[in-house]
Amino acid sequence: MKSFQYVVRDGVGIHARPAGLLAKEVKKYQSKVVILKDGKSAEAQKLMALMGLGVKCGDSIEVQIFGDDEEIACEELKAFFENNL
Numbered sequence: 001m002k003s004f005q006y007v008v009r010d011g012v013g014i015h016a017r018p019a020g021l022l023a024k025e026v027k028k029y030q031s032k033v034v035i036l037k038d039g040k041s042a043e044a045q046k047l048m049a050l051m052g053l054g055v056k057c058g059d060s061i062e063v064q065i066f067g068d069d070e071e072i073a074c075e076e077l078k079a080f081f082e083n084n085l
Helices: 014-026 047-052 070-084
Strands: 003-007 032-037 042-043 062-064
Touching: 003 070, 014 047, 014 070, 032 070, 062 070
Parallel strands: none
Antiparallel strands: 003 062, 032 042, 032 062
């Protein structure tokens, strides 16, 4: 398992548009990607679950990646978060 912490900078947090972008992005990988916030978790490929976390600007989240391509997925997802969230 690989993981990283990220503080969301998008002004409205993880709402429909960025959640959709994230769900689409993680489908590129074989690994399972899970987002954790305040003891709750959601699979990143599930749009409604992501939005259900209620992530707002300034919130700290943890991204966990499990699977065969977790190394590359972790690096590329860090860049995705920096550029989009």
